[in-house]
Amino acid sequence: MIQLKPFPEVLVLTFVTMGVFARGALADFQNPHPNVDFKIFQFPRDAMPRLDGDTSDWEIVPDDYTYGTEFLNDTEDGHGVEIDRKDLDVKVTVGWVKGMNRLYFLYEAHDDFWDFERTNPRGYLNDIFEIAVDGDRSGGPFILNPKILPPDNKDQMSPEFLENHIRFAGVHAQNYHIYTPPVNNAWVLVWGAQPWIGEFPYSNHAFSHDLKHGESGKLILECWITPFDYAPFDRPEDAVETELEEGVEIGLSWSILDFDGDKRDGHYNLAHNVQMVKDATYLIPFRLAPIEATLQPDLKAEWTFKILDVDAGMVSFHDESIGKITSWKWDFGDGTTSNERNPIHEFGPGVRKMITLKVTGPKGSSKRTRYWDVITK
Numbered sequence: 264m265i266q267l268k269p270f271p272e273v274l275v276l277t278f279v280t281m282g283v284f285a286r287g288a289l290a291d292f293q294n295p296h297p298n299v300d301f302k303i304f305q306f307p308r309d310a311m312p313r314l315d316g317d318t319s320d321w322e323i324v325p326d327d328y329t330y331g332t333e334f335l336n337d338t339e340d341g342h343g344v345e346i347d348r349k350d351l352d353v354k355v356t357v358g359w360v361k362g363m364n365r366l367y368f369l370y371e372a373h374d375d376f377w378d379f380e381r382t383n384p385r386g387y388l389n390d391i392f393e394i395a396v397d398g399d400r401s402g403g404p405f406i407l408n409p410k411i412l413p414p415d416n417k418d419q420m421s422p423e424f425l426e427n428h429i430r431f432a433g434v435h436a437q438n439y440h441i442y443t444p445p446v447n448n449a450w451v452l453v454w455g456a457q458p459w460i461g462e463f464p465y466s467n468h469a470f471s472h473d474l475k476h477g478e479s480g481k482l483i484l485e486c487w488i489t490p491f492d493y494a495p496f497d498r499p500e501d502a503v504e505t506e507l508e509e510g511v512e513i514g515l516s517w518s519i520l521d522f523d524g525d526k527r528d529g530h531y532n533l534a535h536n537v538q539m540v541k542d543a544t545y546l547i548p549f550r551l552a553p554i555e556a557t558l559q560p561d562l563k564a565e566w567t568f569k570i571l572d573v574d575a576g577m578v579s580f581h582d583e584s585i586g587k588i589t590s591w592k593w594d595f596g597d598g599t600t601s602n603e604r605n606p607i608h609e610f611g612p613g614v615r616k617m618i619t620l621k622v623t624g625p626k627g628s629s630k631r632t633r634y635w636d637v638i639t640k
Contacts, residue, residue: 292544295535296334302552303366304328304358305509310558311360312367314485316471321356321369323558329356335519335531342529350375351521351529359551364504366396366515370484372443378522379446380476387452390443390522397436397514397543398490398505405436406454406541429456429496436514436543437491443482444470450486454540456496465489465499477524509553514546554585562586564622564631576610576639580620584631587624594619610639 304324306312312320331354336344351374358367370392381388397405407414412427433455440452450468451461460466468486490513493503505513516539518532532539539545563585571577582591582604593601595608596617615637621630 292536294547295336296547299334301330301515301547301549302328303513303515303549304356305552305554306358306360306367307554307558308360308362312358312369312485314467314469314487316469316483316485318369318371318483318485321358324356324358325555328358328552329354330533331355332531334533336535337529337531338535338537339530340527342531346529346531351519351531353519353531355517357515357549359507361507361509361554364489364507365487366490366507367487368394368485370441370443370486371481372484372519373479373481374521375479376523377443377474377476377478377480377482378524379442379444379474381522381524387440387520388522389445389520391520392441392443392484393518393520393540394439394441394488395436395514395516395518395539395541395543395546396439396488396490397546398507399435399492400512400514400543400546400548401435401492402514402544403435404542405434406432406438433457433460434494434496435492436546437488437494438540439466439488440520441468441484441486443484444472444474455494457491457494457499459499460489460491460494507551509551512548512550514543515549516546559585561626562588562622562624562629564620564629566620566631566633568618568637570637570639571607573638574640576612577607578610578637578639579605579607581605582620582622584620584622584629586622586626586629588622589625590623592621592623594621610637612640614638 310323332346332348332352335346353372356369374390378390408427408431411431412423416423418424437460438454440454442450453461466488471483474480474482490505491502492505495501516534518530518540520527521529530537534545534547536545565583566580567583568578568580571579591602591604593606596615597610614635617632617634618637619630619632621628
């Protein structure tokens with residue numbers, strides 16, 4: 264039985280949370296798409312995509328959220344950026360829903376030779392769509408830690424390899440090898456020690472295709488994954504999900520491994536550097552976009568609250584209304600009001616039966632009332 268060496272908490276903080284390896288390297292990586300605003304489409308909550316292989320849910324997404332073959336570069340197998348669209352042609356669209364820590368993907372691919380019935384002990388002998396994500400953009404290696412595993416150590420049963428795999432691989436950023444399509448196996452191979460991130464409720468998927476091995480044709484994949492700032496190998500209940508917030512950038516990239524019945528025929532990637540599969544320094548910044556104006560109402564009142572001190576009755580209120588607003592009026596249900604946008608209010612003890620926010624703007628007014636939500640002692 265192999266005993267793992269103690270791994271001090273301070274080093275876990277350094278390697279996992281601070282992304283110490285990336286601090287010098289981030290400036291060295293040149294984004295191959297400096298003039299592209301990579302963004303992630305925000306689905307309205309009443310239009311979340313259903314994973315069923317039907318792309319109609321994605322028809323509301325503008326074209327400039329989709330990134331096709333023209334953004335890829337084969338940096339290993341000789342194709343470069345001159346990619347024959349008759350051989351392989353892909354489109355990737357990414358979405359999110361405010362309040363949920365999920366990244367939705369629509370992958371549409373045409374291949375002249377779909378390779379998915381051969382077996383390999385490593386699990387790689389299959390056409391693959393590979394996603395790497397670093398939710399908090401901590402950067403740095405996330406598969407191989409040079410502080411634990413010497414670069415020349417190839418022994419997967421060595422104590423150093425197991426130490427690296429369990430303590431480090433996939434912990435602060437994650438890599439998903441998605442089989443396109445899967446046959447008699449899991450839909451995804453997680454490169455890391457967290458196989459649970461490839462299972463519901465942390466991810467989900469659906470395919471649409473009518474393919475046979477060796478034939479050409481189109482495949483559609485819909486999936487969602489959960490990015491993690493901290494993903495331990497054995498205790499998903501201790502994991503820390505990335506809190507997805509509007510306007511914030513995350514690290515994201517993908518690659519396509521194309522097999523045509525023999526050895527791999529192409530490794531195309533968005534970062535134009537294959538290091539993206541194991542080093543988050545090389546991931547592309549993607550911005551979590553707001554809801555498109557055409558999908559928003561002209562004016563809609565909405566708000567949230569947070570109890571700061573339940574005994575003192577201190578509650579903060581946060582306006583999340585949509586539209587151009589010139590005035591706010593809060594009715595706290597206790598005979599008091601406020602015209603501040605984000606007020607803090609002191610209540611007496613009890614259950615607040617009704618609190619209302621009224622917003623007014625050029626398009627009129629809107630109210631949002633919540634019942635029995637705020638409770639203080």
